[in-house]
Amino acid sequence: MHLYTAQEMRDLDQYTIQEVGIPGVVLMENAGRMVTEEILRRHPHPGRAVILTGGGNNGGDGFVIARLLWGAGWDVSVWITGTQEKMSAETATNYHVCRRLQLPMEHFTSDKGDSLSPLLQQADVVVDALLGTGVKGPLRPPYGALIERVNRDTKGWVLAVDTPSGVETDNGSIETIAIRADVTVSLVGPKWCHYLRPGAEYVGELVIADIGIPKEVARKMGTSARLNGPEEWKEFFLPRSRWSHKGTHGHLLVLGGSKGMLGAVKMSGVAAYRTGVGLVTLGVPESQLTTLGPSITEALLWGWPEDELGQFGNDIPVDWRERSNRFKAMAIGPGLGKVSNGQEWIRQLLQGDHPIVLDADGLNLLALDPSLLKERSAPTILTPHPGEMARLLNTSVQEVERFRPEVAKEWAHTYGVTVVLKGSHTVIATPDGRQWVQPKASPALAKAGSGDVLTGIIGALLARGWTSATAALAGVWLHNSAGELAVTSSSHSVLATDVIQCIGDAIQLID
Numbered sequence: 001m002h003l004y005t006a007q008e009m010r011d012l013d014q015y016t017i018q019e020v021g022i023p024g025v026v027l028m029e030n031a032g033r034m035v036t037e038e039i040l041r042r043h044p045h046p047g048r049a050v051i052l053t054g055g056g057n058n059g060g061d062g063f064v065i066a067r068l069l070w071g072a073g074w075d076v077s078v079w080i081t082g083t084q085e086k087m088s089a090e091t092a093t094n095y096h097v098c099r100r101l102q103l104p105m106e107h108f109t110s111d112k113g114d115s116l117s118p119l120l121q122q123a124d125v126v127v128d129a130l131l132g133t134g135v136k137g138p139l140r141p142p143y144g145a146l147i148e149r150v151n152r153d154t155k156g157w158v159l160a161v162d163t164p165s166g167v168e169t170d171n172g173s174i175e176t177i178a179i180r181a182d183v184t185v186s187l188v189g190p191k192w193c194h195y196l197r198p199g200a201e202y203v204g205e206l207v208i209a210d211i212g213i214p215k216e217v218a219r220k221m222g223t224s225a226r227l228n229g230p231e232e233w234k235e236f237f238l239p240r241s242r243w244s245h246k247g248t249h250g251h252l253l254v255l256g257g258s259k260g261m262l263g264a265v266k267m268s269g270v271a272a273y274r275t276g277v278g279l280v281t282l283g284v285p286e287s288q289l290t291t292l293g294p295s296i297t298e299a300l301l302w303g304w305p306e307d308e309l310g311q312f313g314n315d316i317p318v319d320w321r322e323r324s325n326r327f328k329a330m331a332i333g334p335g336l337g338k339v340s341n342g343q344e345w346i347r348q349l350l351q352g353d354h355p356i357v358l359d360a361d362g363l364n365l366l367a368l369d370p371s372l373l374k375e376r377s378a379p380t381i382l383t384p385h386p387g388e389m390a391r392l393l394n395t396s397v398q399e400v401e402r403f404r405p406e407v408a409k410e411w412a413h414t415y416g417v418t419v420v421l422k423g424s425h426t427v428i429a430t431p432d433g434r435q436w437v438q439p440k441a442s443p444a445l446a447k448a449g450s451g452d453v454l455t456g457i458i459g460a461l462l463a464r465g466w467t468s469a470t471a472a473l474a475g476v477w478l479h480n481s482a483g484e485l486a487v488t489s490s491s492h493s494v495l496a497t498d499v500i501q502c503i504g505d506a507i508q509l510i511d
């Protein structure tokens with residue numbers, strides 16, 4: 001599914017109106033009708049609605065909603081912000097219709113707030129049709145005062161048309177204040193702000209409304225970003241052939257598991273097996289083999305040179321070259337810990353032509369010299385959480401979170417790698433400039449070990465021959481779905497090992 005910026009949305013609207021010839025007023029009618037249907041679905045009997053309209057086309061949608069609810073027997077009260085002279089032709093048309101029908105309409109000014117408050121308190125639904133994709137910069141008066149009152153006085157629920165007013169469409173920032181919606185009905189498709197904080201926290205439940213722009217037209221116009229879902233990659237998830245053997249499904253080497261962190265490498269290995277890889281080798285510091293051995297039955301184990309503290313890094317094994325040919329891909333990082341000869345150690349591993357997924361301390365080693373990536377031609381996936389991304393960029397976590405799409409895109413482009421910038425709505429960026437957002441977020445995953453599971457899943461897909469883009473996308477989706485499925489009682493109680501158990505069920509969800 002397409003994920004829109006404000007400009008991409010405007011371009012699609014303009015193309016539909018000017019080139020395809022569907023009049024803007026028809027699109028506005030469809031938008032208003034879809035939103036009204038959503039209200040009536042949730043509140044089938046006539047009730048009370050306060051409809052707040054702004055000066056742009058978002059406000060125009062509000063006038064359509066007012067008319068349709070009124071027609072369905074609702075008691076409506078329309079509060080207008082913005083002047084009639086600045087209305088677009090479509091918005092003005094719908095405003096005049098409401099006037100001719102003599103709907104109760106009032107122009108909002110700060111001194112009228114006290115008359116609005118009782119209506120907000122009595123309303124079953126408050127419709128926010130103040131500002132949509134056209135908002136720019138800090139709110140001008142009286143929007144701030146109005147929004148503050150809505151957030152304070154509304155007792156029923158708030159429905160935002162397209163975006164909660166006050167939230168910037170492309171980056172989810174809130175310069176002043178924003179409507180706290182219970183439901184947001186996004187027109188045509190989702191917008192970036194529905195997934196980026198802080199704006200995303202104001203969206204409530206997100207509903208997508210089709211306003212009659214032909215799918216072919218939307219496809220032709222396209223967007224630079226999409227939502228992650230099975231339709232992006234499911235063609236690669238083939239049934240397991242009855243003629244296959246373990247070698248057919250790839251061999252993954254996971255490097256990690258320093259003293260005290262063996263659980264991480266083990267979880268990655270088991271998650272990889274659950275994702276269907278044929279063979280997993282766990283490479284751990286030599287002295288850890290005796291501890292790891294009894295706890296994992298299916299993996300092959302390989303002891304790596306270590307220093308006197310039991311951590312990697314004296315060197316890579318002398319037989320690395322001949323043995324490395326057996327592996328189809330590598331996952332470097334789960335429980336890797338410190339590596340005494342770190343920069344040289346990671347350089348030698350990145351030099352090879354294995355597809356690699358780098359996580360955790362693997363990323364911290366990379367941060368010593370990210371330019372190593374530029375020498376690689378094989379697929380590389382980085383899976384940083386915001387803290388690791390900040391270390392790679394030598395910046396703060398706040399900066400990374402503020403510019404999530406830009407950071408992932410820029411890094412992917414500069415270093416020719418696929419970036420999986422983790423978080424509630426993980427952003428995935430590929431070197432060719434494409435981006436995806438994981439739309440569903442499972443908070444059960446907010447627990448130690450989740451990242452190791454993701455690394456194992458992605459590593460498995462790389463070892464099975466998937467491209468880095470498809471492995472990253474399918475990996476993030478399977479991980480999140482398994483996280484959701486693992487919630488059998490409370491999302492507080494899910495363990496990373498429970499998530500691993502659910503990978504099979506997540507695969508079953510791919511339709």
Ligand SMILES: NC(=O)C1=CN([C@@H]2O[C@H](COP(=O)(O)OP(=O)(O)OC[C@H]3O[C@@H](n4cnc5c(N)ncnc54)[C@H](O)[C@@H]3O)[C@@H](O)[C@H]2O)[C@@H](O)CC1
Pocket residue numbers: 010013014017024027028031054055056057058059060061082086130131132133134135136137138139140141143161162163187211
């Ligand atoms: N044909 C179309 O383009 C369609 C657009 N639709 C609706 O139109 C919306 C976009 O319409 P517009 O481009 O008119 O934009 P908006 O309705 O989001 O807002 C633009 C208006 O807000 C004012 N404004 C912008 N930033 C402000 C700020 N910081 N403080 C105070 N006022 C500010 C502008 O001066 C302008 O009057 C969409 O979100 C959607 O709801 C729908 O009607 C479907 C069809």
Ligand SMILES: Nc1ncnc2c1ncn2[C@@H]1O[C@H](COP(=O)(O)OP(=O)(O)O)[C@@H](O)[C@H]1O
Pocket residue numbers: 360385422423424425426440441442443444445446447448449450451452453454479
């Ligand atoms: N609230 C959340 N909603 C959705 N996914 C989450 C949430 N919190 C964490 N995750 C996911 O869980 C994983 C955590 O990874 P990471 O921070 O590396 O954990 P660890 O290092 O403990 O294994 C990431 O894939 C992240 O996207």
Ligand SMILES: [K+]
Pocket residue numbers: 058128129130131132160161162163164165
């Ligand atoms: K709005």
